[in-house]
Amino acid sequence: MTGEDLTSRRTWTRAAGDGWSPGLRQRTAPVALPPATHTSTPSRGGPTTAKENEVGYRIRAARWTERADAAEVIAEALHPSPLAEWLVPDDARRARVLAAVAAIWVEHAMFYGEVHLVDDWSAASVCLRRYGPLPPPADYAARLAEAAGPHTDRFAAVHDLLAAAQPDEAHHHLAYLAVRPPFQGTGRGQALMAQVHSRIDHLTMPCWTVTLAAGQRLLTRNGYQPANAITPADGLTLHQMHRPAHRDTTTTGAWPVRAPTADHQPGRAVERP
Structure with a gap:
């Protein structure tokens, strides 16, 4: 899938399934991982407010109608990785197939987490709030089989490994x-990560993720520990990374929101009146 394909925001249809319905653990986890291989400039902002940083793009909460767009961004980013291969x-x-499977988890995160997009559809982040056990996505086994077809067993295998590893x-x-x-x-990647951290640090919550080797540098730079x-599979290694809870000292009882004015530098958090 090329950049031009995504610029036109073409919506992929799900791959035809072959009727497989493997038994899946109830402790669910997405099977695709952040390919964080880039360097970037931090940005911070509020829970639903669009955030524009110093280079002009905005980060905002994804709309329900944009869940396929977010899935396509994820699929294209993951496509050249050894995990996707x-x-x-x-x-x-x-x-x-990657877009169809990612769409299941994007939709799930819109109920049990949050999805953010850069407004030119160049990047996306997906978080799940795991304050306690989460239900699986609706009709997950059947939907995964429909989305992944003959590749379902590999998605299910990685799914089980990640579910067992969750804190x-x-x-x-x-x-x-x-x-x-x-x-x-x-x-863009660093800006999205800073936006995620601005929210979880307000709640003093730890963060967990899994990445390929190429993503470890960015995560380590942002406080994650291996x-x-x-x-x-042989030759394929996924790395768990854990970021301890950080206390957000930039706000006092209010969600941080963007205020890119002369009084507030871009990237600074300010209190809601």
Whole structure:
């Protein structure tokens, strides 16, 4: 899938399933991971307010009608990774399958977490609020089989490994941090991560994620610490990363909101009146 495909915001349809309905654990987790390989400039902002940073793009909460757009961003970012190649060896079908599976989790996060987009559809983040056990996505086994078709067993295997590895403590799960390849290195990934942290630090919550090796540098720079690795297959390693709870000292009882005025520098949090 090319950048031009996503600029036109084309909506992929789900891959035709083959009737598989594997048994899945009730402790659910997305199987695609943040390919955080870029460097970027931080930005902070409020829970639903659009946030415009110093280079002109905005970060905002995704609308319900944009869940397919967010899934396509994730699919394109993940497409060239070794994880995606293992999950869907068929290159011709990979983008469609990745987008269809990601769409399940984007929709789920709109009920049990949050989804944010850069407003030019160049990057997206997906978080799940795991304050306690979460139900699986609606009709998850059937939908995964429909989306992944003959590749369902590999998605289910990674799903089970991630579900078993999830921390027991209440935490935010950074399920996806995705930047389309043409926009990597432009600050979008770091800006999205700073936005996520501005919210969870207000709640003094830890954050957990899983990444490929290429994403460890960005996560480490943002306070994440390595945990046990996960190996779904020979030559494929996924790295757990955990960020301890940080206390947000920039606000006093109010969500931080953007105020890019002469009195407040971009990237600073201010209190809501």
